[in-house]
Amino acid sequence: MKILLNSCENVDTVIARECGPRIRTSCKSSNYLTTRADKKIDNHALFSIHNYIYYCVYLLCDHTARLFDKVRWWFFEEIESPMSCKSCKCAVGKSNVILVTGGGGYVGSHTVVELLNANYSVIAIDNLSNCFSSDKHEKPESLKRVEKITSKNIIFYNVDIRNSSDLDKVFKKHKISTVIHFAALKSVGESTQKPLAYYENNVMHANGVKSLVYSSSATVYGIPQFLPLTESHPTGQGCTNPYGKTKYFVEEIGKDLCTAYPDWKLISLRYFNPVGAHPSGIIGEDPSGIPNNLMPYISQVAVGRRDFLRVFGSDYDTVDGTGVRDYIHIIDLAVGHLRALEKISKPTFTGFQPYNLGTGRGYSVLEVVKAFEKASGKKIEYKLVERRPGDIATCYSDASFAKEELNWVAEKDIDEMCKDTWKWQSNNPNGFS
Numbered sequence: 216m217k218i219l220l221n222s223c224e225n226v227d228t229v230i231a232r233e234c235g236p237r238i239r240t241s242c243k244s245s246n247y248l249t250t251r252a253d254k255k256i257d258n259h260a261l262f263s264i265h266n267y268i269y270y271c272v273y274l275l276c277d278h279t280a281r282l283f284d285k286v287r288w289w290f291f292e293e294i295e296s297p298m299s300c301k302s303c304k305c306a307v308g309k310s311n312v313i314l315v316t317g318g319g320g321y322v323g324s325h326t327v328v329e330l331l332n333a334n335y336s337v338i339a340i341d342n343l344s345n346c347f348s349s350d351k352h353e354k355p356e357s358l359k360r361v362e363k364i365t366s367k368n369i370i371f372y373n374v375d376i377r378n379s380s381d382l383d384k385v386f387k388k389h390k391i392s393t394v395i396h397f398a399a400l401k402s403v404g405e406s407t408q409k410p411l412a413y414y415e416n417n418v419m420h421a422n423g424v425k426s427l428v429y430s431s432s433a434t435v436y437g438i439p440q441f442l443p444l445t446e447s448h449p450t451g452q453g454c455t456n457p458y459g460k461t462k463y464f465v466e467e468i469g470k471d472l473c474t475a476y477p478d479w480k481l482i483s484l485r486y487f488n489p490v491g492a493h494p495s496g497i498i499g500e501d502p503s504g505i506p507n508n509l510m511p512y513i514s515q516v517a518v519g520r521r522d523f524l525r526v527f528g529s530d531y532d533t534v535d536g537t538g539v540r541d542y543i544h545i546i547d548l549a550v551g552h553l554r555a556l557e558k559i560s561k562p563t564f565t566g567f568q569p570y571n572l573g574t575g576r577g578y579s580v581l582e583v584v585k586a587f588e589k590a591s592g593k594k595i596e597y598k599l600v601e602r603r604p605g606d607i608a609t610c611y612s613d614a615s616f617a618k619e620e621l622n623w624v625a626e627k628d629i630d631e632m633c634k635d636t637w638k639w640q641s642n643n644p645n646g647f648s
C-alpha cells in the first residue's frame with residue numbers, strides 16, 4: 216500500500232490521517248499488539264506501525280539528503296564559485312584568485328609568471344591592443360609562453376576594461392579575491408599626442424572586488440621638488456604629461472573610495488622605469504610599432520631593426536646632459552606585486568597606500584647605452600636630438616618604505632637588466648610575432 220506523505224506533516228498527523236485518532240494513540244503504546252485481541256484493531260495497528268516505520272525511513276532519507284546538500288554547497292562555496300568555476304577550476308581558495316587586467320602586456324605577463332610560481336590562480340584579461348595574438352579568440356602569445364615557463368594554466372578572456380558588461384561577466388563567473396590592474400596605455404610621448412585615448416583607457420572602472428593592486432608610476436610626482444623621491448613627495452602638481460595625470464587621477468579616485476568605504480583597500484605601486492626580461496629569454500618587452508621607451512629602442516637597434524637611437528635632450532642638468540632614470544628589472548617589479556598582494560590580504564591592512572618600486576639609483580641615457588653595449592657586444596649607434604615634450608631631467612626613487620612595509624628590495628642591477636633584455640631580443644628579433 217502507498218501513502219502520500221506531505222512534507223509539512225509530522226508523524227502524528229500522518230498517522231491520524233491514515234489510521235484514525237484511536238490507532239494513533241494506541242500505536243504509541245509499546246505493548247499495544249500483545250494486549251489487544253481485536254483483529255480489526257490489530258490490522259489497524261499493524262498498518263499504522265508499517266506506516267510509522269515507512270515515515271521514519273522517509274524522514275531519515277530526507278534529512279540525510281538535506282544535510283548532504285548543505286555539505287555539498289558549503290564545499291563548493293569554499294573551493295570554487297558556485298556560479299561556474301567548475302569549468303576552469305580557478306578557485307583553489309578564496310584568497311588566491313587574482314584577476315590581472317592587461318595580463319598579456321609586458322609588466323602583466325611577467326607578473327603572471329611570479330603569481331603562478333607562487334601558486335596563485337590567475338584570470339587574465341586583455342583587449343590585445345598592445346600584445347601579439349595569432350587569433351583574437353586565443354590567448355596572447357606572451358601568456359602562452361608564460362604557461363610554457365611555469366607549466367601552469369592561465370584562464371584568459373579577450374575583454375576591454377572599458378566594456379563594463381564584459382567585465383561583469385568575468386566577475387560573475389569567477390570568485391576573484393584581488394585585482395591587479397595593469398591595463399593602460401603607457402607612453403609619455405604618445406600621451407601628449409593622444410591625450411583623450413589616455414583619459415579613456417587609463418581611468419579605471421570599478422567592479423565588485425574591493426581589493427586592488429594598482430599599477431601606478433613615478434610620473435605622478437611630476438617635476439621632482441626633491442630627490443630621491445619618497446612617497447610623501449607631492450603628487451599631481453606639475454605632472455608634465457597626460458599619461459602621468461591619468462595615474463594621478465586614479466590614485467585620487469582610489470583615495471576617495473577608501474575614505475568613503477572602509478572595506479575598500481588599494482595599494483598603488485609607483486613604478487620607476489621597468490626594463491629587462493624573464494631570464495629564460497622566452498618573454499620580454501615587445502612594443503607594437505616604433506618603441507617609445509628607451510630600452511626596447513636600444514635593443515631593436517642592437518638586433519638590426521632600427522638604424523640608430525635618438526637621444527632626447529643632451530642639455531639637461533645631469534652627469535652627461537642626458538635624462539636620468541631609475542631603471543628596475545621587470546622580475547624585481549613583478550615580485551613587488553607579490554609582496555603587495557601579501558600585504559593587502561592582511562586583515563590589518565586598510566585604506567589607500569602607495570609604494571615606490573625602484574632601485575634608488577639613477578642612470579643617464581648614455582650610461583644605459585654603454586651598459587647595453589657591454590652586455591650585448593653590439594655597437595649602439597645614436598644621435599643627440601631635441602628634448603622630448605613632457606620629459607624631465609632626473610627621476611629616481613627612495614624605495615625604503617617598500618623595504619620596510621613590504622619586505623621588498625630590487626635585487627638586479629643594470630648589467631643584469633641589459634643582459635636579460637638582450638637574451639630576449641636576440642632570441643626573438645621580431646618579438647612574439
Ligand SMILES: O=c1ccn([C@@H]2O[C@H](COP(=O)(O)OP(=O)(O)O[C@H]3O[C@H](CO)[C@H](O)[C@H](O)[C@H]3O)[C@@H](O)[C@H]2O)c(=O)[nH]1
Pocket residue numbers: 401402403432433434486487488489507508509510512524525526527528537538539540580603606610
Ligand atoms: O628613444 C628614446 C626613448 C627614450 N629616451 C630617453 O630615455 C629616458 C627614459 O625614457 P622612457 O621613455 O624609457 O621612460 P620615461 O621615463 O619617459 O617613462 C617611463 O618611466 C615612468 C616613470 O618614471 C613610467 O613608469 C613610464 O611608464 C615609463 O614609460 C628619458 O630620458 C627619455 O628622454 C631617449 O632618449 N630616446
